[in-house]
Amino acid sequence: MTTAQGPLVGLKVLDLSIIVAGGTASSLLADFGAEVVKVERPGSGDPLRNWGPFANGVSLWWKVHSRNKKSITLNLGTPEGQDILKRLAAEADVLIEGFRPGAMERWGLGPDDLQKVNPKLVMLRFSGFGQSGPYKDRPGFGTIAECMSGYISMTGFPDTPPNLPPIPLADEIAGVFGAMAGMMALYHRDVPNGGGDANAKGQVVDVSLFEPLFRLCIPHITMFDMLGINRERVGNDFPDAAPRSLYKTSDDRWLGLSATSQSTFESLAQAMGMPDLINRPEFKDNAARLENREALNDELQGWLGQRDLKETMDQLVPAGGVVGPVYDAAQIMADPHYQAREDIIDIDDPELGQTKMLGIVPKFSETPGAVEHAGPTVGQHNSHIYGSWLGLGEDELGEMAGQGTI
Secondary structure: OOHHHOOOOOOEEEEOOOOOHHHHHHHHHHHOOOEEEEEEOOOOOOHHHHOOOEEOOEEHHHHHHOOOOEEEEOOOOOHHHHHHHHHHHOOOOEEEEOOOOOHHHHOOOOHHHHHHHOOOOEEEEEEOOOOOOOOOOOOOOHHHHHHHOOOHHHOOOOOOOOOOOOOOHHHHHHHHHHHHHHHHHHHHHHOHHHOOOOOOOOOEEEEEOHHHHHHHOOOHHHHHHHHOOOOOOOOOOEOOEOOEEEEEOOOOOEEEEEOOOHHHHHHHHHHOOOOHHHHOHHHOOHHHHHHOHHHHHHHHHHHHOOOOHHHHHHHHOOOOOOEEEOOOHHHHHHOHHHHHOOOEEEEEEOOOEEEEEEOOOOOOOOOOOOOOOOOOOOOOOHHHHHHHHHOOOHHHHHHHHHOOOO
């Protein structure tokens, strides 16, 4: 299987962004067949190449995050580089950038400049706080976005500090929103009112890092406005429905359990052989269970703590129990369901050798995506892209390299 089967074959994407957010968006597009050209700084490349862990001296973050992409080098700080970028943009459908607001405009590469050379261009602009507002000029990474979105204030236990996630969550969610928004803009450009318009134009999509995660923190703003209540930290519980938490089995494994509707709670109680829980006044409905959440968790932990993980799963899953083990990477790789879904694939890379990485998500029935290669070396595709997109030959590229343009 190759990405030539994907639904985005023929789509041309220039990715000028660095680190994670814009790269997540372009990675999703590349997985499904878009030709994504990663524009990197000559010599050093994307700073993501410096993120560990490393194997054979190569960043594993880079290898996975930039799979299916092609790498070219270009110095955007020079007039020559800016001219080349405009020529590339004239050939592209989508341009992704993640510089601080105003940087592209200072280089003469802002939306007005680029849409003069390509009115159909869709421009995805990632930044910490967006292209407008009093904070737009602040530097902003995903960590700050996670804090200011409201999300971090809700993580952790009541008697502990808030917890930051162990992954760049805000960046990656912003990347997903960006990819979705880019496709919406392309749909509007190419299929307005379901018809098609030869004069349809591209547009600018402004994606901050904090707003996508803020958008997912439902319903804390409305709750505060209507009820004057701030969402508080409740550990592994869910503030609005119970039971939902993590529980420890007798063999020291952790199990996630969620029975947040009345029917799933009743099915759980029956499967555990504890039907009396259903009719006890303190557990009769969700409001009562929330009021008595600690007592309910104690009941569940008492039952689960007497059984090992396998016994628990074997008893609850056939009866409709919504439970699952807490997995680490080794357990994921050994799980037959992951294998059956082809969620872990083998890749042969010139720098890493044979390795495994995440498969394609989601699964398409007719136009599936695929992983053709891991992240490229810096400027690996200079000859191919500058030749096929702009018709530049090796002599011209050699002169540009000598000038520091590429």
